[in-house]
Amino acid sequence: MRTKTTIRIPPALSARLADYAARKRVSQSAVVEAALDSFLSPDGSERLEAALARRLDRLTRSTERLERHVTIGNEAVALFVRFWLTATPPLPDTLQAAAQAKGKERYEGFVEALGRRLAKGQMLAEEVVSDTN
Helix, strand or coil, X not given: CCCCCCCCCCHHHHHHHXXXXXXXXXXXXXXXXXXXXXXXXXXXXXXXXXXXXXXXXHHHHHHHHHHHXXXXXXXXXXXXXXXXXXXXXXXXXXXXXXXHHHHHHHHHHHHHHHHHHHHHCCCHHXXXXXXXX
C-alpha cells in the first residue's frame, strides 16, 4: 500500500527531476522514493564515510609509495652526479670532439638499456628495497 504525499519544490528542481526520470526511464515517484530512502537511511552517511575513508587510505598509501620512489630516484641521481663530478677529470680542448661523440654513443646505449628495463617492469626503487633487506 502506498500513501499519497504532496510536496512543493522549486521549478528548476522539478525540471531536473523530470529530466533525470526521463533519461533513466523511470517514474518521478520512483526517483523521489529512492532519494528519500537513501537520505533517511540511518546508516547511509556511515556507509558513505566508510567508503570515503577506504578510498583516502588507498590514496594515502599510493602517495607514500610515489614519494618513496621519487626520493630513491632523486638520491640515485644526486649520488651519480656527485661521483661523476669528483671522478671525471676535465678534458683538453683537443679531445672534446671525440669525448662528445663517445658521450652521444653511450647516451644512446643508456636510453636503449633504460627502455628494455622499463619494458621488463624492473624498477630501481624495488631493486634498492630488495638490496637493502
